Amino acid sequence: MNAKSSFTLTIDTDELKRARRERINRIAKWILPSTVLVLSLFIWHFYVTINEVPHYILPGPLKVAESTVTDWEILWPATLVTWRLTMWALVMAVAGGVILAVAFTQSRWVEMSFFPYAVILQVTPVIAVAPLLQIYVDSAFLAALLCAWIVAFFPILSNTTIGLKSADHNLQDLFSIYGATRWQRLRYLAAPSALPFFIGGLKIAGGLALIGAVVAEFVIGRAGTGLGLASTLLEASYRFNFGRLYAALILISLMGVVIFVIMSLISHLALRHWHESALKREQ
Amino acid sequence: MCSDRTSIENRSSLLTMEHIEKVFNGDVVALKDMNLQINLGDFVSLLGPSGCGKSTALRLIAGLLSPTSGSIQWSGGQSLDDLSIVFQEPTLMPWATVAKNVWLPFRLRGQSYKAVKSRILNVLSLVGLENFEDAYPRELSGGMKMRVSIARALVTNPRLILMDEPFAALDEITRLKLDNDLLELKEKIGCTVVFVTHSVFESVFLSDRIVVMAARPGRVIRELQIDAPYPRSGGFSTSVEYAEYNRTVSDALKDAMALAA
Ligand SMILES: Nc1ncnc2c1ncn2[C@@H]1O[C@H](COP(=O)(O)OP(=O)(O)OP(=O)(O)O)[C@@H](O)[C@H]1O
Ligand SMILES: [Mg+2]
Numbered sequence: 001m002n003a004k005s006s007f008t009l010t011i012d013t014d015e016l017k018r019a020r021r022e023r024i025n026r027i028a029k030w031i032l033p034s035t036v037l038v039l040s041l042f043i044w045h046f047y048v049t050i051n052e053v054p055h056y057i058l059p060g061p062l063k064v065a066e067s068t069v070t071d072w073e074i075l076w077p078a079t080l081v082t083w084r085l086t087m088w089a090l091v092m093a094v095a096g097g098v099i100l101a102v103a104f105t106q107s108r109w110v111e112m113s114f115f116p117y118a119v120i121l122q123v124t125p126v127i128a129v130a131p132l133l134q135i136y137v138d139s140a141f142l143a144a145l146l147c148a149w150i151v152a153f154f155p156i157l158s159n160t161t162i163g164l165k166s167a168d169h170n171l172q173d174l175f176s177i178y179g180a181t182r183w184q185r186l187r188y189l190a191a192p193s194a195l196p197f198f199i200g201g202l203k204i205a206g207g208l209a210l211i212g213a214v215v216a217e218f219v220i221g222r223a224g225t226g227l228g229l230a231s232t233l234l235e236a237s238y239r240f241n242f243g244r245l246y247a248a249l250i251l252i253s254l255m256g257v258v259i260f261v262i263m264s265l266i267s268h269l270a271l272r273h274w275h276e277s278a279l280k281r282e283q
Numbered sequence: 284m285c286s287d288r289t290s291i292e293n294r295s296s297l298l299t300m301e302h303i304e305k306v307f308n309g310d311v312v313a314l315k316d317m318n319l320q321i322n323l324g325d326f327v328s329l330l331g332p333s334g335c336g337k338s339t340a341l342r343l344i345a346g347l348l349s350p351t352s353g354s355i356q357w358s359g360g361q362s363l364d365d366l367s368i369v370f371q372e373p374t375l376m377p378w379a380t381v382a383k384n385v386w387l388p389f390r391l392r393g394q395s396y397k398a399v400k401s402r403i404l405n406v407l408s409l410v411g412l413e414n415f416e417d418a419y420p421r422e423l424s425g426g427m428k429m430r431v432s433i434a435r436a437l438v439t440n441p442r443l444i445l446m447d448e449p450f451a452a453l454d455e456i457t458r459l460k461l462d463n464d465l466l467e468l469k470e471k472i473g474c475t476v477v478f479v480t481h482s483v484f485e486s487v488f489l490s491d492r493i494v495v496m497a498a499r500p501g502r503v504i505r506e507l508q509i510d511a512p513y514p515r516s517g518g519f520s521t522s523v524e525y526a527e528y529n530r531t532v533s534d535a536l537k538d539a540m541a542l543a544a
Contacts, residue, residue, distance in 0.1 A: 171374055
């Protein structure tokens with residue numbers, strides 16, 4: 001009787017301890033980075049004011065905030081342009097990468113014929129291609145889109161290709177025994193097996209699409225075409241408008257964060273039931 | 284016992300492997316002059332040391348490989364379109380629930396889930412997995428995954444089931460339980476089973492015929508009948524008879540290993 005009650009007691013305290021640790025972890029996950037942010041802003045602010053750093057070298061956080069508000073009319077449309085550029089590049093990268101990956105795995109001839117060119121497309125620095133595109137493609141947006149697409153497309157292609165080939169061998173045999181058609185194999189076996197690989201590629205491509213868009217805007221948006229945030233940033237630097245420059249930079253970073261969050265969400269939704277990467281382990 | 288024996292001999296042939304030779308990559312002789320007859324209703328075990336070509340023989344029967352020379356004669360003239368296979372690993376699709384995994388053979392033949400749902404649930408309860416139809420494979424233990432794999436093999440009511448060391452990766456207790464259940468299911472369904480195993484005890488407990496194979500090159504060196512009647516869930520595994528069979532089969536296996544060495 002006595003032993004039993006002390007036994008339940010230890011379990012309870014253990015349980016409580018674990019619950020408390022869990023709660024602290026949850027709070028710390030938000031509190032700690034927020035504290036770091038506030039502290040850095042303070043240090044930044046006081047460094048700038050105490051040393052009287054001129055704003056065309058390093059604007060203080062207040063100056064940046066002020067620019068964000070006053071230049072919102074310029075910044076927000078630019079944000080939308082860069083966002084559209086990035087998203088279209090990503091969508092096209094997914095479409096192109098997946099279609100080509102399927103073609104590669106369905107036919108060795110297609111793979112042999114086109115894989116080297118996919119690699120060449122990937123290894124050629126996009127910054128070297130951009131000026132050419134600017135000459136051949138009339139629309140600056142379209143030229144920038146092509147640049148961003150070239151950068152984002154390869155990880156989707158290569159990951160999906162590997163994924164489509166990664167199906168379990170015994171499952172493949174099972175499909176043979178049950179007389180599966182090519183289409184059934186692709187639809188019910190290769191595609192689900194490729195999903196985690198594809199998602200991995202998508203996560204990389206999301207970040208790369210933004211980088212591609214920014215690079216393209218730097219090169220193509222220079223000629224006064226006034227593209228998105230990166231063009232705005234570049235222009236602000238010519239004018240020594242460092243408040244706007246920093247505001248644009250922060251917006252680009254925020255966009256990157258938003259893309260990352262969206263990709264993580266997609267990954268979670270697609271894989272949560274079955275893939276190791278999405279499973280929470282019981283402690 | 285005697286009556287059982289005659290009934291075995293009266294069985295009609297399902298397939299005959301004649302002078303089968305299988306060479307991989309031009310120089311690895313996996314099977315050489317293998318002859319084997321499998322009859323309807325048989326429970327045949329292929330027993331032999333590692334690398335003697337047991338899996339290769341099974342894959343030849345399944346049509347996953349074709350022989351380098353020799354032939355497999357099917358009694359109906361054509362290979363079965365309703366055989367199924369169970370591998371050493373459960374080989375489930377991790378992205379699909381238990382029920383959807385069992386649905387696979389039907390799905391590949393264009394049958395909707397609704398149309399076969401009752402059969403799926405039925406076979407799941409047969410293998411002791413009622414109420415698990417919506418679970419994902421990762422939520423199951425090794426033994427339960429194997430049961431799903433068996434359910435998938437049984438659900439189409441195949442005439443022939445090929446099993447390649449299906450329980451080798453499981454613990455002893457789970458394995459004994461599954462051996463028992465397998466025999467029960469086989470009686471219920473009345474199919475033919477070709478069962479690959481490393482274990483003398485398992486082969487004696489399950490089979491009415493044991494085919495002992497030797498390696499390098501892979502071939503059949505002995506066939507032994509186990510004349511104990513089914514069901515064997517009762518005293519068979521503790522009987523003197525069982526111990527005797529085990530000795531005989533062990534000796535045959537030792538001979539096979541000596542040949543290879
Ligand atoms: N696809 C293959 N390519 C080349 N050699 C192979 C292939 N499959 C099997 N072999 C060879 O054929 C021989 C028989 O292999 P098999 O897998 O049939 O043996 P096994 O009796 O099933 O062995 P185990 O008990 O270890 O599973 C081995 O020497 C093996 O290396
Ligand atoms: Mg094997």
